[in-house]
Amino acid sequence: MSPLILLVDENEASAVFVRPLEQAGYQVVHVRNTSDASSYAAHNPVNLLLLNIEDEQADTQGLIRTLQQNHPHIPLFAMTSSDEEGHVVSCFEQGAHDVIVLPFYPRVFQARVANLLRIFGVERDVKRTIEAGDLHIDNASRMVSRGGQKLELTPKEFELLLHLAIHLNQVCSRQQILKDVWKHDYIVDTNVVDVYIRHLRVKVDKGYKFKMIRTERGIGYSLRTPLEAE
Known part of the structure; x- marks a missing residue:
């Protein structure tokens, strides 16, 4: 972490x-x-x-x-x-x-x-690779791949995916995503999170039977691995 x-x-x-x-x-x-x-x-x-x-x-x-x-x-x-x-x-x-x-x-x-x-003895492991199923995220190089295939993400798409990966198998509310990824306490009347989630789904989930990015109705989104999702 x-x-x-x-x-x-x-x-x-x-x-x-x-x-x-x-x-x-x-x-x-x-x-x-x-x-x-x-x-x-x-x-x-x-x-x-x-x-x-x-x-x-x-x-x-x-x-x-x-x-x-x-x-x-x-x-x-x-x-x-x-x-x-x-x-x-x-x-x-x-x-x-x-x-x-x-x-x-x-x-x-x-x-x-x-x-x-x-x-203060805080272990700095920010350069390690986060692995979630067949999804690999390299914090240092900002390289992402799934099933061995490199994914081309924009900087903000990477930050959003990293946020979901850090909270793997947990529900992330839209408000918390806006605060942590977009650095806003709140944004009124915006669907920016939903738009970027749609972009990520095309790049991360399209063509794969198992869909990692899940909508948590009325709350927000989560990144799921097979053992935790079903």
Whole structure:
């Protein structure tokens, strides 16, 4: 299972933060405040907390302190646009395990995230191949094949299939897919998930007797293997 990073940011999840993490193979989930972070962490195996701190926030140190106290065993990485010495030192004093100043080099960011996970003993297996029946997904090369035949997927199709594979034989709601794959808490009046599922079905299931991508009526979708599906 890929390490799960919980991004705490009151604004929309910026691609500046998310893209380098996804390119490195991590799962990224976005919440807007410490309360939502605690709720999510209580029910999901969060491996790293990533906090985006804005200079104008009234109590930036309080955010760090709250997260550290509520989740002392999860590494806390703070991002800030302030390079003022006292501010950065204070972030560490309040409990941050690392601090990076924006803007940053993506590869440096990736390396420091990997370093924190390594220090906290999180096994980084994001490069391993996920196998589901005769479906093979290589996280590192982003190559997908079924029955030995290579499948040509768009980047978003790959991300959607990977999300379903990570939750193999589990039901994924449309809302959760939108949040984890499209990085939106909700989208009103859209069928984007259904459209991409149709695309995946053509590429993954067409020509095969066993259909792996299943519709869970009224809920969402799942990726099933033969032993679990029937």
